[in-house]
Amino acid sequence: MTANIDWSKLGFEYLQTACHLTAEYHDGKWGELVSQEQPMMPLHIAAQCLHYGQACFEGLKAFTQPDGSVGIFRPEENSRRMARSAERLVMAPVPEPMFLEACRKLIELNREFVPPRGYKASFYIRPVLLGTTPVIGVKGAKDFLFLAIGMPMGSYYREGFKPVKAMIHCKYDRAAPLGVGSAKVAGNYAAGLLADAHAKKAGFPVSLYLDSQHHRYIDEFATSNFIAITRDGKFVTPDSATILPSITNKSLQQLAVDMGLTVERRRVDVAELSEFAEVGACGTAVVVTPVESIRHGDQVYQLIDEGADVTKAAPILTRLHNEMQAIQYGEIPDRHKWLTVV
Numbered sequence: 001m002t003a004n005i006d007w008s009k010l011g012f013e014y015l016q017t018a019c020h021l022t023a024e025y026h027d028g029k030w031g032e033l034v035s036q037e038q039p040m041m042p043l044h045i046a047a048q049c050l051h052y053g054q055a056c057f058e059g060l061k062a063f064t065q066p067d068g069s070v071g072i073f074r075p076e077e078n079s080r081r082m083a084r085s086a087e088r089l090v091m092a093p094v095p096e097p098m099f100l101e102a103c104r105k106l107i108e109l110n111r112e113f114v115p116p117r118g119y120k121a122s123f124y125i126r127p128v129l130l131g132t133t134p135v136i137g138v139k140g141a142k143d144f145l146f147l148a149i150g151m152p153m154g155s156y157y158r159e160g161f162k163p164v165k166a167m168i169h170c171k172y173d174r175a176a177p178l179g180v181g182s183a184k185v186a187g188n189y190a191a192g193l194l195a196d197a198h199a200k201k202a203g204f205p206v207s208l209y210l211d212s213q214h215h216r217y218i219d220e221f222a223t224s225n226f227i228a229i230t231r232d233g234k235f236v237t238p239d240s241a242t243i244l245p246s247i248t249n250k251s252l253q254q255l256a257v258d259m260g261l262t263v264e265r266r267r268v269d270v271a272e273l274s275e276f277a278e279v280g281a282c283g284t285a286v287v288v289t290p291v292e293s294i295r296h297g298d299q300v301y302q303l304i305d306e307g308a309d310v311t312k313a314a315p316i317l318t319r320l321h322n323e324m325q326a327i328q329y330g331e332i333p334d335r336h337k338w339l340t341v342v
């Protein structure tokens with residue numbers, strides 16, 4: 001049984017499903033997961049998350065498999081990353097068994113909303129952790145709320161696997177050198193909203209940030225990690241303490257090694273953009289999005305000619321994208337045991 005949804009027209013946006021899950025932390029311990037049908041929740045007007053931003057979240061996907069089961073892609077990695085984010089924000093981490101149970105239970109209770117095979121769609125899971133203690137002075141919460149919501153999702157970009165233009169910001173930073181750039185906290189994304197708005201107004205769907213200390217080394221895109229393929233076939237991605245460790249990037253690095261590519265995690269000077277054969281943005285929402293060009297001030301680094309066949313202009317990124325999707329949808333063997341089957 002599936003919901004009455006036009007699966008071919010799914011976008012990347014919120015859709016109401018049968019329920020979401022919550023668990024509360026009080027007096028030093030977590031309560032049980034509870035199913036909630038209403039999408040609204042009571043929250044104290046002085047809740048710490050509202051005033052001082054003690055909030056972090058995750059994003060992961062699940063895919064219908066050929067046998068009708070549902071495979072969640074690497075949920076244990078998301079659980080561990082949320083625990084690291086919680087530690088950075090002085091929050092009570094969600095125990096990994098609870099996190100994994102929430103993912104499984106969310107799918108079981110919303111099975112009709114998991115997109116069927118035949119569509120480039122998935123069931124997107126968004127775990128959220130909030131500090132809920134009423135706080136007026138600047139200090140951490142003692143009470144926390146764990147939410148797990150999910151909904152069917154289509155492609156982040158409606159055009160699908162198509163190259164996009166990116167813009168490097170010279171006026172805005174994404175994260176401070178010793179700040180929370182490596183944690184998936186809500187404030188990181190709020191900090192980039194103005195810069196992203198300016199980029200989109202100028203005709204660039206994607207923003208790319210340099211390190212905030214030197215404004216010389218590539219950090220990451222607004223919502224994705226940066227990856228590149230050199231002319232001699234190396235997979236390069238920035239090594240920086242201010243970027244989010246992407247689970248998609250980690251998986252792509254393994255696939256690159258499987259293909260015989262050398263993987264380099266290192267500082268990437270912006271001047272190297274002229275030397276790369278392919279550049280992509282990678283993350284849960286997009287897997288890989290090839291980048292057509294990158295504007296940096298008055299200079300434009302052209303990576304793919306406008307109108308060119310992206311599969312020929314970015315062959316390695318295309319292969320990595322297709323390999324990842326094939327594993328996620330169960331079209332080829334899950335040789336690294338990345339899927340948790342429900």
